[in-house]
Structure formats: C-alpha cells, structure tokens
Amino acid sequence: MSTETARKALDKKLSILPSLEQMKRPHKGWIKAVREAVGMTSKQLAARLGVSQPRITALEKSEIDETVTLASLRRAAEALDCALVYSFVPKKSLQSTVKNRARIVAARLIGKVDHTMFLEAQNLDKLALDEEVEDLAMQIIREKQRLLWEDAK
Structure with missing residues (x-):
C-alpha cells in the first residue's frame, strides 16, 4: 500500500x-466524571479494581496531571463498564x-x-x-x- x-x-x-471540541477531557477527568455520572463512589471503584480508595484519588489526579498510564486508564474504563479509545485526532x-x-x-x-x-x-x-x-x-x-x-x- x-x-x-x-x-x-x-x-x-x-x-x-467527533470534533475535538466535543471530545475534550472533562475538567475533572474522564474517570471521575464517569464514576460520578453513574453514581459510583471512589471506594466502590476501588473495590472493583482491587485497590485502596486513596489509590483511586491518586489515579484521578494522575489523569488530570497527564501522568496516568494507558494501562491504568484501560483498567478504570473496564471497571466503569466503558471502553478506552486511544487515538490521535x-x-x-x-x-x-x-x-x-x-x-x-x-x-x-x-x-x-x-x-x-x-x-x-x-x-x-x-x-x-x-x-x-x-x-x-x-x-x-x-x-x-x-x-x-x-x-x-
């Protein structure tokens, strides 16, 4: 080819x-935005991921700081019944x-x-x-x- x-x-x-404007990360990050939208606490997400609640706080902060790994995002997405879509647009x-x-x-x-x-x-x-x-x-x-x-x- x-x-x-x-x-x-x-x-x-x-x-x-979709356009970039429509897909911008929410100011609180995707993990926290989706978690809150489905009514899940950080403690409940921690249980689904098999980690401590402070780890979820750190995970959400690392997403905002842009230091989160793709693997961590993928696991969080799965725990939130979402798919992680990784793309350059x-x-x-x-x-x-x-x-x-x-x-x-x-x-x-x-x-x-x-x-x-x-x-x-x-x-x-x-x-x-x-x-x-x-x-x-x-x-x-x-x-x-x-x-x-x-x-x-």
Missing part, C-alpha cells in the same frame, strides 16, 4: 470521530497536512533559487513563483516524500 493510499484510508477512518486531514508541508518545503527550495535569480535579475513574478511552488510541492508528494520532514519544526 502506498503512503498516499494509507494516508487516505486513515483520513477516512478518522473522519468518523489530526487537527485537519492528513492529506492536507502533507500538502501544506510540501508547499512549505517547495517554497523554501524555490525561494533559494529565486533569490539567486533575483541577484542575476532573472527572478519570477509572483504568479509564476506560486505556480512553481505548487508544481514542486506535488512533485515532492509524488516522488520525494522524505524531504517533507527533514527540517520540520
């Missing part, structure tokens, strides 16, 4: 996820991320050439320069994807 085909397939799979499609990055790289490469041409009074006008950037960006995507992230910041 080509990189582009894989990228499109993953974009399609990710497109069914791109801010925009992977395809547009690659296209934007290719344009940046192409503009940088062409900018160096255009500067040299400027010194020789042969530089391109804005429209021609934009067309060159777009053409090179598409060529990078097709043939030289390794260039996309060489100097990524």
Whole structure:
C-alpha cells in the first residue's frame, strides 16, 4: 500500500470521530466524571479494581496531571463498564497536512533559487513563483516524500 493510499484510508477512518471540541477531557477527568455520572463512589471503584480508595484519588489526579498510564486508564474504563479509545485526532486531514508541508518545503527550495535569480535579475513574478511552488510541492508528494520532514519544526 502506498503512503498516499494509507494516508487516505486513515483520513477516512478518522473522519468518523467527533470534533475535538466535543471530545475534550472533562475538567475533572474522564474517570471521575464517569464514576460520578453513574453514581459510583471512589471506594466502590476501588473495590472493583482491587485497590485502596486513596489509590483511586491518586489515579484521578494522575489523569488530570497527564501522568496516568494507558494501562491504568484501560483498567478504570473496564471497571466503569466503558471502553478506552486511544487515538490521535489530526487537527485537519492528513492529506492536507502533507500538502501544506510540501508547499512549505517547495517554497523554501524555490525561494533559494529565486533569490539567486533575483541577484542575476532573472527572478519570477509572483504568479509564476506560486505556480512553481505548487508544481514542486506535488512533485515532492509524488516522488520525494522524505524531504517533507527533514527540517520540520
């Protein structure tokens, strides 16, 4: 499977996820929010997990502090009759991320050439320069994807 085909397939799979705004972690964390929503005390959750009640307090705090492990989240989710869904949700499609990055790289490469041409009074006008950037960006995507992230910041 080509990189582009894989990228499109993953974009399609990710497109069914709700928006990031809808899925933001509750301010008290998912564990505590779900536990309280189902009317379960921290002592009851502790019993379901086979740990002490103070461990639940520490677990909920570690989720807020972003130090919780995936394994701990998975066990807590199961104890709360939930499934843990772990995913990266791109801010925009992977395809547009690659296209934007290719344009940046192409503009940088062409900018160096255009500067040299400027010194020789042969530089391109804005429209021609934009067309060159777009053409090179598409060529990078097709043939030289390794260039996309060489100097990524």
